[in-house]
Amino acid sequence: MQHSFSTTLIEHSGVSVNIWDEGGLTALHAAIHCSGPTACPHIIDVLLRHSADINALSKAVQHILHTVAQSGGTVEYLTRLAAELLQHGADANVGGAGANALDGNGASALHLAATHGVHAGAIISGLLRHGADPRTRCRDGRCVLHYLAKFTGPPDVAKQLRNLGLDPNAPDEHGQTPLLHATVAGLVKMVRLLCESGIGVNTPIFDDHKTAFFCAVRLRTVDAVQVLLQYGADLHHRGHSGRTVLHYHEAAYKAMSNGSADAARINKLLIACGANVNAKRGCCRQGHGMSVLDAGGITRAQGEFALFLMSNGALSFR
Template identity: 95%
Template sequence: MDVLLQGGAGANALDGNGASALHLAATHGVHAGVIISGLLRHGADPRTRCRDGRCVLHYLAKFTGPPDVAKQLRNLGLDPNARDEHGQTPLLQATVAGLVKMVRLLCDSGVGVNTPIFDDDKTAFFCAVRLKTVDAVQVLLQYGADLHHHGHSGYHEAAYKAMSNGSADAARINKLLIACGANVNAKHGCCRQGHGMSVLDAGGITRAQEEFALFLMANGALSFRYNEESMLILVSCALE
């Protein structure tokens, strides 16, 4: 690469999608650091954006780039809150990819943990809960993630998943959120199950959901909309 650059190849040349050599280097995982360092030595501009608005930090976060390289780029002045044309940030990319070290680095860089990412106001924390990435949820909570952001509550999302499919990770996230102060009786501002419902209000309790329902009730869930079968299941479980 050094030979090519010394021979006149442009360090800031763009491909057909508007991606620079730095963007492409960021897709090379563990080898990204060496390539990016070489390009920077030859004058590559780290602030270059693709046509869709993504910067090099977006690529590093999406393609498992080394956190130390992201730190190097951050120190060169890259904005950790940079948004692409869809409003997505490097923090969202790292969260979706489950790159906990990158999530922590970006949080250390001062990213807006509770900054809405999409037009519907959801945050990176909500996405971490939806994807059941427990470690990312823990890191975001450490940096002040809002448990009940504008009705798109990470707590509600995790609770609905635990209720619907018995996911162990979703249940673990629920316990973590409740330990951090999530209100088990909070009403979801806009959920597909109905307006203004708590988790247990959303419908009948099945045998597969009984343990989690009792867990919520033990942590202060006050009441819920039930049918006769739901009540019999809960009573049966409580007596076992």
């Protein structure tokens, strides 16, 4: 009954199904946005039988696959809907129109699918099976791996993308890599996968030369610190103003009113792996600069850190 009513309404309205509404949506886009999983497939079927252009863009330059990828609903529903649209001719690989095209916000359908986090796998796999290009970059240079790392995506999908030739070292326009996003998010399995892929663990990711390892230490993400050390994180690398990773760890203590178990574990890890407790900040030829011990000793937590450093051979240079 609903199917017949929709057909009659379209046939007698005289309105093109491909024009934009006030919100900039075609009828197909609106069907996905506004109808539920029961009605939506029927409405789409009716629209397509009445010459709806399945590859038409919305006013915001969104392809129909972009709309599906960022819609709500269960992953099963979204996967089924994307598959039906692809079978009807939604083009996942046409420059300027398909899933590889960037929408008005500069993201492709694959990028939007990755924002579904742990549920992203089925949608991404469906798009890839129908020709979506995993190498597509969004407007600011991020690849799908950046999005998976940022939005807690499943490592098995990241592995699938890696096997398709996606570069795990790819930086965005700010120099940030998927490894940084995974480290900041505390996604240890993703960090390990990226390291196994041969990613540059010691590649600077900011203009101040910090690496993902510096961020893991600063954020006290113990498991990520362990994985990065296992894959060759450089304890002697210097970031901004010649600071070593121990200087950044001291700064983390400075922000704490008390010590923490995670910070203490990182202390032991860094020292056990050969961090120089007497390294001076800065690259001054005269040897001036502040040691890690000189920088600490203000808060109670820093006092604990200073005692730990001295017990491991740290000297004060003041």
